[in-house]
Amino acid sequence: MKAAVLTQLNAPLTLEQREDLAPSGDSVVVQLHAAALNRRDFWITQGMYPGIQFPAILGSDGAGVVSKASDSPAASWMGREVIINPGWKWGNDPRAQGSAFEILGMPIDGTFATEILVPAEYLHEKPSHLNYTEAAALPLAGLTAYRALFTQGKLQPGEKVLISGIGGGVATLALQFACAAGADVIVTSSSAEKIASAIRYGAQYGYNYNGTDWVGEATTEFGLVDLIIDSAGGVGYRSLLDLAAPGGRIVNYGATAGPPPKLDLFKVFWKQLHLIGSTMGSPSDFSEMLHFVNEHKIKPIVDETLPLNAVNEALEKMRHSTQFGKITLDCRD
Amino acid sequence: MKAAVLTQLNAPLTLEQREDLAPSGDSVVVQLHAAALNRRDFWITQGMYPGIQFPAILGSDGAGVVSKASDSPAASWMGREVIINPGWKWGNDPRAQGSAFEILGMPIDGTFATEILVPAEYLHEKPSHLNYTEAAALPLAGLTAYRALFTQGKLQPGEKVLISGIGGGVATLALQFACAAGADVIVTSSSAEKIASAIRYGAQYGYNYNGTDWVGEATTEFGLVDLIIDSAGGVGYRSLLDLAAPGGRIVNYGATAGPPPKLDLFKVFWKQLHLIGSTMGSPSDFSEMLHFVNEHKIKPIVDETLPLNAVNEALEKMRHSTQFGKITLDCRD
Structure with missing residues (x-):
């Protein structure tokens, strides 16, 4: 697999070739077709985010196909087109996230890669009216x-x-x-x-x-x-x-x-x-959001799509806030 | 009737003897047994309140008996023990008061008096577990x-x-x-x-x-x-x-x-x-509050009761915020 890795602050992400991922328990491997940037990714590269850890694959938004799954209930996802809920371990209180809450992409390895490991509970069917790029533009911002x-x-x-x-x-x-x-x-x-x-x-x-x-x-x-x-x-x-x-x-x-x-x-x-x-959202916020997007056939606005290799150029664009809509990455090899 | 009247700022209220009130249309005369002070009354005497007008009888809180009513539906209130909702003309929006909203006691003549004229819609039955003093302690604060x-x-x-x-x-x-x-x-x-x-x-x-x-x-x-x-x-x-x-x-x-x-x-x-x-409340807030007070048999805490003649002493006490609970006035002649 290929991934854009944060190895130090105020420096470009490093494009690395890594060993392919293997599924584990209820976590499946998603072959990513598209990812999208959030301001959070930029803040992290600038050291302006709490709890930064190295090395980490950034990226909270992704869409792709489930390509590997162990012999578990998660295997039912094999071959399906998915988008990923990036808000993990919200907790039981709908009013606010618990202390274990994490957002995909640092410290958990994120979507600026060709593959990602995702617990099945965070998988959702890709809205059928969206292509992979549009779907990747949706999760964290939506x-x-x-x-x-x-x-x-x-x-x-x-x-x-x-x-x-x-x-x-x-x-x-x-x-x-x-x-x-x-x-x-x-x-x-x-x-x-x-x-x-x-x-x-x-x-x-x-x-x-x-x-x-x-x-x-x-x-x-x-x-x-x-x-x-x-x-x-x-x-x-x-x-x-x-x-x-x-x-x-x-x-x-x-x-x-x-x-x-x-x-x-x-x-x-x-x-x-x-x-x-308000910040991020709970798993039920995510489900309701997807329902709303499907019902109203909403297509997220994509400002520009760059190849995964050009992730540093995409981050630089974020610095200047000139975009209208999402900046996305094509993650296909 | 006797009334404590604001005639200038930063000066004691003037105790005046006035002509007795007469009912008019749907407004009845309430013979006041008790009134209570609010910080609002003190702010007004200090000129720290918008739209101050002279002369005005201060006082938002009162309880008493309906003593005069014209020949109208309001006549059904004759002789009944009442407390007065001091929030008038709230408007139709439960989220917030409209621009016509007024609080009893400047510019509308208030409860620091032996009598007051009140539209029947702002009358409510005095909770039976409260005496007049306790009832007068309730309206605006409650x-x-x-x-x-x-x-x-x-x-x-x-x-x-x-x-x-x-x-x-x-x-x-x-x-x-x-x-x-x-x-x-x-x-x-x-x-x-x-x-x-x-x-x-x-x-x-x-x-x-x-x-x-x-x-x-x-x-x-x-x-x-x-x-x-x-x-x-x-x-x-x-x-x-x-x-x-x-x-x-x-x-x-x-x-x-x-x-x-x-x-x-x-x-x-x-x-x-x-x-x-949040500020004051709507007519339905007032009704719900009374229902809650009746259901739980709540008795407002009365710090001290002074005669109407001693209203300026009561206002002075408010300046120093030493009270615990309400300062009330005995309005009976």
Whole structure:
């Protein structure tokens, strides 16, 4: 097998030839056709992630065919087209992951490889309307977007939604999911090009979050919003409190702009707001997400596909956040 | 009638003799037996409340007997013992009050009087296990505590709860409600005496929030908590994020210590926390609260009862926050 291995920080991944994998107990070998990048992979290469271990094969997202299985119930998966739930050992509490929770791809060997070993419980049938590349674009971003919007955000049809910082995998899938669920959606970005793309995918309006009064404009054109999906935080967070309707929800799955420097609690209690944290998702979030994607025939947006050999180029692209949708890898030899 | 009237800021209320009230349409006259103070009354006298108007009779909480009614459906209330829902014109959205929402007692003439005019829709039967003083201690604090704990906080039996800053009306009723609902409850205060009182009323432990590691002590002795009811905010808010269990909820109905100077969003999303704002409550919150109080035979804690003539002394006591439970007024002539 071939794999892209993290051997040190702030350096390219090393492409290694390794011994082929063997199935073991309830774990099967999946021959990967496609993988996808997440911001998590980039953070790890920069040392900006807790508990980094070497060597490790990165990559949380993958789709392929089960190619080897031991003589166990897992053998029923042989030859089937699958995608992998990257959230392992969530635990028993639907409200939050337990302390054993791990995300596929460091320390567990991940999907930037031609093969991967996966416990059968994390295998799911590849949605039949998706090719391998589209399927690989789905798992971690789809899981995160689904939990943020539905499990935590309790999105209802007809509600008004803001997806801030459109462009990344989670945000673009959140846009697609929210539109499919019958919501009215607006987006923010600092890129006019990304706003134009979002509008092609169903957003009604887009606003430059560096604009002087984008909240006022959005309020006039679109109205206050019921649900905001944000991964930035930072100084811009206060604008979200302003744009939220009374009783509205703001779900954060990240804080790329750092912690908000002040929290206007008066606004929070007077407007009866709900500020909700969300990260990844549980096995039932993953199953529900797949059901939703199949039901609405959603196709994740793929920005670009590069060969596994070019994984370092793909990571470099992630650094600059120029993509709209997912960056994927072709893992076939 | 006699009434305590706000005529200027930072000055005692003026005790006035006024003409007796007359019923009008669906509004009846309630002969007040008892009233109670809320922090809101004190803030208004200090000019620290939006939309202050003169002259106004303060007071949101009252209990008494319907003494005059016009010939309308409201006449069926004649002679009945009542308490008054102080949250008027909430609107149609259970998630949040509408822009017409008003709290009884400025600008609407309130309960620091011997009589008050009340639309019949805000009348409720006085719980039969409460005397007038106890009944008057219930409305605004009970409504606020109920919505924070149940409607917004979704308290479940067996959950662990922290009520921070025990002593005031909302916090002491939240303690009583949470214990009655089968929760395990701890409290914080800077007063050892208030902590001792809280333990007499059912709290399992109490911690001085100025202590160096009260969160560590609470975690060891009691464990992380599912639901926190806070009205302080400020620098201490970060400790609440630490003490919250994964998936936990922190409900704020105030920010007496000011806005938290920073919000650790990383902790919020990694722990999947819900930070929820709550203020007052809707008519259905009020009805549910009364039902709960009747079912569990809860008696609000009354710190002290003063005659209506001594309302300024009562307000002065509120300034120093030394009370445990409600400060009430005897409104009988």
